[in-house]
Structure formats: C-alpha cells, structure tokens
Amino acid sequence: MDSDTAVIDLGLRDEVCWEDVETVRVLTDSSGFFTPKEVEIAMSLVVERLEHGPGCGYHFLFAQGPDSCLGFACYGPFENRSDWHDLYWIAVRGSQRSQGVGSRLLAEVELRVCASGGVWLRVETSSQPRYEPTRNFYERKGFLLTRVDIDHYAKDDDRCIYDKRLGALCDDAGNKGTILQQ
Numbered sequence: 547m548d549s550d551t552a553v554i555d556l557g558l559r560d561e562v563c564w565e566d567v568e569t570v571r572v573l574t575d576s577s578g579f580f581t582p583k584e585v586e587i588a589m590s591l592v593v594e595r596l597e598h599g600p601g602c603g604y605h606f607l608f609a610q611g612p613d614s615c616l617g618f619a620c621y622g623p624f625e626n627r628s629d630w631h632d633l634y635w636i637a638v639r640g641s642q643r644s645q646g647v648g649s650r651l652l653a654e655v656e657l658r659v660c661a662s663g664g665v666w667l668r669v670e671t672s673s674q675p676r677y678e679p680t681r682n683f684y685e686r687k688g689f690l691l692t693r694v695d696i697d698h699y700a701k702d703d704d705r706c707i708y709d710k711r712l713g714a715l716c717d718d719a720g721n722k723g724t725i726l727q728q
C-alpha cells in the first residue's frame with residue numbers, strides 16, 4: 547500500500563468544535579492504549595483550543611470517514627520555537643488501524659508544520675511492549691530515536707523521544723531549523 551494514501555475515503559478538517567471533545571474521548575478510548583487520565587488530557591486540549599483559539603498552540607486535524615471521525619492528530623510549536631513542532635497526539639479508531647489513516651494524518655501535519663516555518667517534528671512515546679507498533683509506525687515514517695529517558699513514566703516505562711527533519715518540503719519553503727539541544 548502507498549502508505550500516504552488511505553484505503554478509506556477520508557476528509558481532513560482542522561476546524562475544532564465542541565462535539566470534538568467527545569470525538570477525541572471516543573477515539574482515544576477506542577485505541578485501548580491510553581489511561582483514563584491520558585484520555586482526559588487529550589479532551590482538555592480540545593477545550594483549551596476552543597476557549598483560547600489557535601494562539602494556544604494546539605492545532606488539530608481530524609480524519610473524517612464516510613460515517614464517523616476515524617482519527618485525529620494534535621500538534622504545535624515546541625516551547626515557542628517556530629522551527630520545532632511537537633506531535634502531541636495521534637490516534638486512530640481501534641477498528642480502523644493499519645489502513646493508512648495515521649499515515650494520512652501525519653503527512654498532512656508535516657505539510658502544515660513546514661508551511662508554518664517548522665523544520666523538525668518531535669514525538670514522545672513509551673518503551674512498553676504494547677507501544678511497539680507505535681514505535682514501528684514512527685520509525686517507518688522516518689523518525690529517529692534521539693533520546694531515551696529511563697523510567698521516565700514509571701519503573702520499566704522509559705520515554706522514547708523521536709525526531710524527524712521534514713526535509714525537502716521545508717527546504718523548498720526556505721525554512722532553516724537548528725538542532726535542539728537535548
């Protein structure tokens with residue numbers, strides 16, 4: 547499969563509405579990956595965005611399928627640096643995984659980060675075995691593991707930090723990023 551082409555017919559939208567608080571709850575919950583606390587945090591970012599607008603730094607993309615929303619991504623500039631962005635969340639409805647939805651969302655996030663002057667995209671995930679498919683996903687998408695913080699989340703649960711230089715797309719846009727000091 548060309549991984550940037552979803553098997554399912556998808557529409558992408560970046561407007562956020564109050565119904566998306568519930569959409570994000572359903573999507574994160576259905577993934578089976580996130581704790582109730584993490585689900586709450588994801589929902590609170592939607593609220594933050596609705597209350598404070600794009601200036602709050604949280605940008606959303608929703609992947610709309612024929613009948614329902616199938617996935618979402620949330621990203622934004624990293625600690626006020628325009629060249630570095632953080633992919634805070636990406637989640638695809640549990641029943642719709644491995645059909646290209648995550649690839650489509652990520653590709654669009656990358657385009658938008660470049661368009662806004664970004665060059666680097668960072669993502670953090672857990673070292674736990676259940677996150678192996680997630681780590682595979684990032685590695686297949688060109689992210690490099692640049693740091694591991696041992697026992698960061700809990701004992702035997704390290705934080706894995708992956709970075710991706712967005713490359714030609716950003717070079718074409720004239721963006722120049724600098725390496726972030728770890």
Ligand SMILES: CC(C)(COP(=O)(O)OP(=O)(O)OC[C@H]1O[C@@H](n2cnc3c(N)ncnc32)[C@H](O)[C@@H]1OP(=O)(O)O)[C@@H](O)C(=O)NCCC(=O)NCCS
Nearest residue numbers: 549636637638643644645646647648649679680682683686
């Ligand atoms: C990680 C996630 C966003 C990927 O989205 P997706 O729609 O399932 O992934 P895609 O179908 O676009 O697959 C993209 C690539 O990842 C690989 N991949 C997808 N699912 C995989 C799995 N279960 N195991 C191994 N590789 C997998 C695919 O082979 C594909 O590789 P390719 O591009 O070389 O063909 C999604 O699976 C998900 O929501 N996971 C649970 C939540 C999560 O971990 N979120 C990230 C932490 S915030």
